[in-house]
Amino acid sequence: MSDPDPGQQLPSIPARWSEPSTVIAGGIAVWVIATIVVLVGGDRWSSALPTCWTGIAVGCLGFALFAAQRRSARRGDKGAQRGLV
Structure with missing residues (x-):
């Protein structure tokens, strides 16, 4: 089995499967x-x-914890996690 070509584009995961709330x-x-x-x-x-x-x-x-962190991130709170918006 050979390594994939670095220039080759891998298929992306559908958005609904990478959405944390769907997975949870x-x-x-x-x-x-x-x-x-x-x-x-x-x-x-x-x-x-x-x-x-x-x-x-x-x-x-x-x-519940994920929803609270997402709500904080959308409000722009200082201590909220990044990338949950």
Whole structure:
């Protein structure tokens, strides 16, 4: 396997897949689906239920933090992260 030509243009990722809010929401959706599967599975996967709930909670917390940072960046706050606008 050879290295790609440095002058060759690589295809870009579609904007909807590089948007952080889409990726975070997709991750939360996957955890919700996993939780439903575990709940339907009964006792077989009952030990995984706390992990699923934690995944949803951490995803929601991450989404809230991202939204707060984006709002701060759009307002132009001094301590806000750059590049989130």
